[in-house]
Amino acid sequence: MFDQSCDTMVALPSATASGQTLFAKNSDRPADECQPLELHARIEHPTESVTHCQFVSLPEASVVHRHVGSRPWWCWGYEHGFNEHQVVIGNEAVHSKFEPATEGKLIGMEVLRLGLERGSTAREAVSVMTDAIGQYGQGKFENDAGVRTYDNGYIVADPNEAYVIETAGHEWVVKRVEDTIGISNVHSVETDYEEVSPDAERIAVERGWWQGDGRFNFAEAYCGTERTEGSGVSRRRRSCALLSTRVGDIEPRTMMAILSDHSDAVNPDEEFQTDLRQGGICVHFNENGTGGNTAASLVSDLCNDGSRLPVYWCSFYSPCLGLFLPTFIEGxxxxxxGVGGEEPSVESPWWQFHRLAHLVREDTENRVGLVQNQWAMQQRACFSGTYAVAEEGKRLLDGGNTDDAEDMLTSFMEDSVRQMLEATDELIAYFADESVVA
Ligand SMILES: [Zn+2]
Structure with missing residues (x-):
């Protein structure tokens, strides 16, 4: 069975080269689980409407914010996403000491979606999420649907601030981020929290997980895994080191490089590793095609001064073998x-990148460099154009030219997707033909 992984990080304005918040997430999932990217328009709901999650139903919000989510094809919730108010959220699987619950709870990805749908600031999303966790619970629970369940960690960010939430069942803790942070598949919030659920300490004491001396330590009390060893620990060490040694200089490209990194973090400060060896923040399937793989990635370049629109760079399947596609929530x-389900399809960009990653693995030595060079070239070419569009789009919207702004942004995104898919198709055709000849 695939051991759930993921990495999420944030650099606040104090830590970035541009003075804007940068958020990054690798969503690591079972190697063949398609994860499309979907836009959902803002919706107003009549009172007494109900939100139907998979195992739990809860009262609907009167307004659901416009948002984009990266969604495993079978799930209502998201691995990461962003909304019209520049709230961006990513999650992590973590494991608490609680035994599996026998009744249905929220899935961690559903909690994330509730935060995006209902939060107009990071702080507001944190309240929505912690209220839902307290009331309906999440974490490991038995179910007949074959859904893998686990506790969760999150980073919730907006242009001005960011928070880490970590959970155990119905209990939670919230830490406010300063400068930079990375989280992974291990509880990390100890005594340095801003808020903790009202019953967290009492329950931990009752269970014998906390002795009640000094300030309550959430991770020490609830973390059910080794907190000094393991893949999540080393990936977290690596992301935190890469960020903290670059405070003041962090750019979108830095975040993309971190998400594509293959260092095993024996020396957390070493330079970025771009080969395809196992280990590192970029996760790849095993030799036999099983295990986990990074399914989708996001680098959000938010904006706190109204000078441009926020830019959301999205990648499909392995970030080290793909392009970070520029997207906007406007337009x-x-x-x-958003195309893609359980079965492979040439109509699905996600499945095309899945195919490309498998073809690369047939001849890793020769193909990795070729693919990485192709995308590096394309990535460089689209950077300046993207930020020009972000400024022009903002100018048009501020001037009340909404239709012009949306038309421009929509056609920009369509062109970007077309160029990305043409290049993907060419690489696939080239490698697939070579395989036939070989
Ligand atoms: Zn990789």
Whole structure:
């Protein structure tokens, strides 16, 4: 069975080169689980409407914010996403000491979606999420649907601040981020929290997980895994080291490099590793095609001064073998990005990148460099154009030219997707033909 992984990080304005918040997430999932990217328009709901999550139903919000989510094809919730108010959230699987619950709870990804749908600031999303966790619970629970369940960690960010939430069942803790932070598959919030659920300490004492001396330590009391060893510990050490040694200089490219990194973190400060060895923040399937793989990635470049629109760079499947596609929440995200289900399909960009990653693995030595060079070239070419569009889009919207702004952004995203898919198709055709000849 695949051991759930993921990495999420944030650099606040004090830590970045541009003075804007940068958020990054690798969503690591079972190697063949398609994860499309979807836009959901803002919706107003009549009172007494109900939100139906998979195992739990809860009262609907009167307004659900416009948002984009990266969604495992079978799930209502998201691994990461962003909304019209520049709230961006990513999650992590963590494991607490609680035995599996026997009744249905929220899935961690559903809690994330509730935060995006209902939070207009990071602080507000944190309240929505911690209220839902307290009331409905999450974490490991038995179910007949074959859903893998686990406790969760989150980073919730907006242009001005960011929070880490970590959970155990119905209990939670919230830490406010200063400068930079990375989280992974291990509880990390100890005594340095801003808020903790009202019953967390009492329950921990009753269970014998906390002795009641000094300030309550959430991670020490609830973390059910080794907190000094393991993949999550080393990936977290690596992301935190890469960020903290670059405070003041962090750019979108830095975040993309971290998400694509293959260092095993024996020396957390070493330079970025771009080979395809196992280990590192970029996760790859095993030799036999099983295990986990990074399914989708996001680098959000938010904006706190109104000078441009926020830019959301999205990648599909292995970030080290893909392009970070520039997207905006304004305009229409191309519907093609939302195509993809259980079975492989050439109509699905996600499945095309899945195919490309498998073809690369047939001849790793020769193909990795070729693919990485192709995307590096394309990535460089689209950077300046993207930020020009972000400024022009903001100018048009501020001037009340909403239709012009949306048309421009929509056609920009359509062109970007088309160019990405043409390049993907060419690489696939090239490698697939070579395989036939070989
Ligand atoms: Zn990789």
């Amino acid at each position: 229409q995200l191309p519907g093609a990005l």
